[in-house]
Amino acid sequence: MMKLKKKIPLIDQHNNKGFWGGKFGGSFIPETLKKPVEDLTILFEKLRYDNKFLKQRDYYFKNYIGSPTSFLKLSKLSGQLGGAQIYAKMVSEANGGAHKIYNATVHCLIAKKAGKKYIVGDTGAGYAGKMLSMAAKKFGLKCKIFMGAKDIKRQKPNVDAMKKNGAEIVPVFSGSQTLVDAVSECMRYWVSNCDTTHMCVGSTVGPNIFVKICGWSTAQISRELKLQIINKFKKIPNKLKLINCVGGGSSAYGFWSDFIDFDKKQIELIGVEAGGPKGSKLHAAPLSRGAKLGILHGAAAYVCQDTEGQINETESISAGLDYPGVSPIHCFLKDTNRARYTSATDEEALKAYQLITKLEKIRPSLEPSHAFAEAIKIAPKLKKDTIIIVNSCGDAKKDRDILRAKLGKIN
Numbered sequence: 410m411m412k413l414k415k416k417i418p419l420i421d422q423h424n425n426k427g428f429w430g431g432k433f434g435g436s437f438i439p440e441t442l443k444k445p446v447e448d449l450t451i452l453f454e455k456l457r458y459d460n461k462f463l464k465q466r467d468y469y470f471k472n473y474i475g476s477p478t479s480f481l482k483l484s485k486l487s488g489q490l491g492g493a494q495i496y497a498k499m500v501s502e503a504n505g506g507a508h509k510i511y512n513a514t515v516h517c518l519i520a521k522k523a524g525k526k527y528i529v530g531d532t533g534a535g536y537a538g539k540m541l542s543m544a545a546k547k548f549g550l551k552c553k554i555f556m557g558a559k560d561i562k563r564q565k566p567n568v569d570a571m572k573k574n575g576a577e578i579v580p581v582f583s584g585s586q587t588l589v590d591a592v593s594e595c596m597r598y599w600v601s602n603c604d605t606t607h608m609c610v611g612s613t614v615g616p617n618i619f620v621k622i623c624g625w626s627t628a629q630i631s632r633e634l635k636l637q638i639i640n641k642f643k644k645i646p647n648k649l650k651l652i653n654c655v656g657g658g659s660s661a662y663g664f665w666s667d668f669i670d671f672d673k674k675q676i677e678l679i680g681v682e683a684g685g686p687k688g689s690k691l692h693a694a695p696l697s698r699g700a701k702l703g704i705l706h707g708a709a710a711y712v713c714q715d716t717e718g719q720i721n722e723t724e725s726i727s728a729g730l731d732y733p734g735v736s737p738i739h740c741f742l743k744d745t746n747r748a749r750y751t752s753a754t755d756e757e758a759l760k761a762y763q764l765i766t767k768l769e770k771i772r773p774s775l776e777p778s779h780a781f782a783e784a785i786k787i788a789p790k791l792k793k794d795t796i797i798i799v800n801s802c803g804d805a806k807k808d809r810d811i812l813r814a815k816l817g818k819i820n
Contacts, residue, residue: 535567
């Protein structure tokens with residue numbers, strides 16, 4: 410039986426081979442990458458306990474990213490739905506408009522410490538790429554971003570931003586031309602260029618060390634939120650539900666990290682995957698639709714695959730959730746029953762976006778709109794003493810073309 414350990418960060422609850430729960434994660438990498446990955450692991454383990462590095466990280470989190478982001482009550486939404494009180498953690502206020510800036514900033518700081526002049530990354534929604542291009546420019550690194558050709562078309566605002574920041578965008582035409590293919594090409598490139606180049610994986614996926622660096626970076630979100638909750642309620646409420654969208658799983662890990670040790674009767678963690686178009690067999694919901702264990706991008710996790718183990722094509726209106734795998738950490742949280750995973754369809758996410766933008770002064774991107782869809786679904790069934798907090802981890806600017814095409818006029 411898999412068990413969580415108390416008082417040990419979840420990113421460190423793996424065995425000596427890098428597996429959480431003995432089966433999720435690891436580092437399935439070619440021989441040529443073993444040395445660079447080992448070097449990066451040694452460097453990160455040293456830096457994360459280095460007071461000088463921590464001061465530097467905290468300085469940039471505050472003065473460059475804009476931490477802490479605000480914590481808002483959505484009074485009109487709560488009032489209309491009745492039942493639970495709904496709040497939002499406005500991570501979309503972070504510099505660049507999403508949580509990906511935390512990971513990008515830390516990776517650039519590590520790259521500088523490692524003496525690398527180039528940084529390479531992958532992107533789906535364009536958030537991870539946009540943030541990496543911003544941070545690379547800030548820290549004087551040359552940046553290359555791999556992005557699926559399909560995503561380049563549907564996320565034009567973020568593509569324009571990356572180019573403006575001086576990044577080279579490499580379109581990926583293989584496979585489904587989405588995030589899964591971008592990550593594969595990015596890793597291939599790093600194999601040949603690891604001497605001069607640092608790789609930033611944009612989520613809590615990939616070989617063990619990349620899961621750890623990303624989780625360590627985004628954990629800032631829950632550290633802030635915990636203080637904001639205590640400040641607001643004078644304690645941690647007795648009935649709290651933390652709802653987050655899940656693609657690769659970086660924002661959900663960051664949002665939940667400081668709350669994992671609480672009893673699940675007090676704090677329920679709810680992850681919402683991309684259910685895809687209503688009535689379609691295509692989705693990006695490996696955790697909630699019973700996907701089997703597979704190996705993707707150097708790690709073992711639940712993966713959308715066919716009976717022969719070939720990766721299934723996925724479909725979602727949200728480019729950031731359109732990924733057939735998921736973080737090994739979320740697989741571990743699912744199998745220890747610490748988190749509950751569900752999905753929302755494209756239509757439910759769009760409806761949630763419409764309701765929220767009509768009632769409140771926030772404009773969540775299509776990724777967190779999936780999480781808001783779940784909040785809207787469950788709030789009326791709960792009592793007023795239940796607090797729901799949704800991580801509004803991205804803003805809708807990047808989705809303007811999709812929203813216009815689907816909804817006509819957008820708020």
